Amino acid sequence: MQIIRSIRSMQAAARKIAGSGKTIGLVPTMGYLHRGHQSLIVRAAKLADVVIASVFVNPSQFGPGEDFKTYPRDEKGDIARIAEALGKKKARTAIVFAPKAIDIYPDDFETWVTVEKLSQTLEGKARPGHFRGVTTIVAKLFNITRPDVVVFGLKDYQQAMVLSRMTRDLGYPIKFVIAPTVREKDGLAMSSRNAYLDDLGRWEATCLYYSLRTAREMVRSGVADTRVLLREMKAVIKATCPSANVDYIAFTDFKTLKPVKTVTTGTICSLAVRVHGVRLIDNLKLA
Numbered sequence: 092m093q094i095i096r097s098i099r100s101m102q103a104a105a106r107k108i109a110g111s112g113k114t115i116g117l118v119p120t121m122g123y124l125h126r127g128h129q130s131l132i133v134r135a136a137k138l139a140d141v142v143i144a145s146v147f148v149n150p151s152q153f154g155p156g157e158d159f160k161t162y163p164r165d166e167k168g169d170i171a172r173i174a175e176a177l178g179k180k181k182a183r184t185a186i187v188f189a190p191k192a193i194d195i196y197p198d199d200f201e202t203w204v205t206v207e208k209l210s211q212t213l214e215g216k217a218r219p220g221h222f223r224g225v226t227t228i229v230a231k232l233f234n235i236t237r238p239d240v241v242v243f244g245l246k247d248y249q250q251a252m253v254l255s256r257m258t259r260d261l262g263y264p265i266k267f268v269i270a271p272t273v274r275e276k277d278g279l280a281m282s283s284r285n286a287y288l289d290d291l292g293r294w295e296a297t298c299l300y301y302s303l304r305t306a307r308e309m310v311r312s313g314v315a316d317t318r319v320l321l322r323e324m325k326a327v328i329k330a331t332c333p334s335a336n337v338d339y340i341a342f343t344d345f346k347t348l349k350p351v352k353t354v355t356t357g358t359i360c361s362l363a364v365r366v367h368g369v370r371l372i373d374n375l376k377l378a
């Protein structure tokens with residue numbers, strides 16, 4: 092596996108791969124990799140000849156007072172997990188692109204990419220400027236690595252939708268793949284931020300998935316009114332994690348992200364909850 096830190100070297104390597112007729116599968120990450128990330132890497136390896144995993148904690152997608160400084164980092168562990176996911180043969184040709192923040196954002200950096208409307212709701216509303224940072228870094232990664240395929244996780248559902256729109260709108264010739272959420276045995280969606288939780292917090296963090304599963308069960312038994320679902324989800328969260336702070340619970344159309352009052356085919360429920368001070372997000376398709 093090759094570790095590349097400079098933008099120029101990454102561009103040269105990508106040109107070389109393309110020149111030899113091979114395809115590139117890109118998996119952008121912020122590191123501290125877990126099985127969720129590994130599943131994306133495995134998927135990329137199935138769809139492309141060479142896998143590039145980027146590891147970059149992107150400062151521009153964190154708001155003031157958010158966890159940029161404390162975000163967990165473990166480059167050695169990340170490299171080991173990428174190798175583990177790929178197996179010996181694919182790992183030999185894989186590239187980890189781990190640029191420096193100063194190279195990605197030089198002091199006079201002033202060009203941003205924004206997906207205007209889709210970025211304004213849910214996570215965008217709760218974290219102003221977040222998606223501008225995400226779309227800008229991912230556009231830069233696309234330009235630097237020239238992938239044929241990219242794989243993102245459904246765990247960050249809105250992010251996947253925003254980036255898929257950006258990919259289409261800007262005309263990138265890239266196949267855009269969204270992979271399912273990988274969960275712990277008790278249903279908690281894997282996340283690098285789970286590392287912030289202590290034992291009790293880790294246990295109570297199941298409140299997100301329990302509430303989503305409750306909503307899905309209710310939908311399956313005939314309830315379609317989102318007000319009823321919302322009430323029940325809040326009750327489940329309160330019962331599982333009494334100190335939880337619900338940031339939002341939203342019922343939207345999967346493709347348009349527009350809010351819905353009644354659950355129909357394609358309705359997805361997304362939520363953000365603070366568990367013992369740690370902000371967690373999750374989502375589930377309800378029908």
Ligand code: AMP
Binds near residue numbers: 119122126242245270
């Ligand atoms: P992050 O490192 O958190 O920025 O995530 C990098 C990529 O991994 C994004 O496309 C995420 O949606 C995806 N991802 C994060 N957690 C999971 C998970 N539990 N299952 C599947 N994909 C995930």
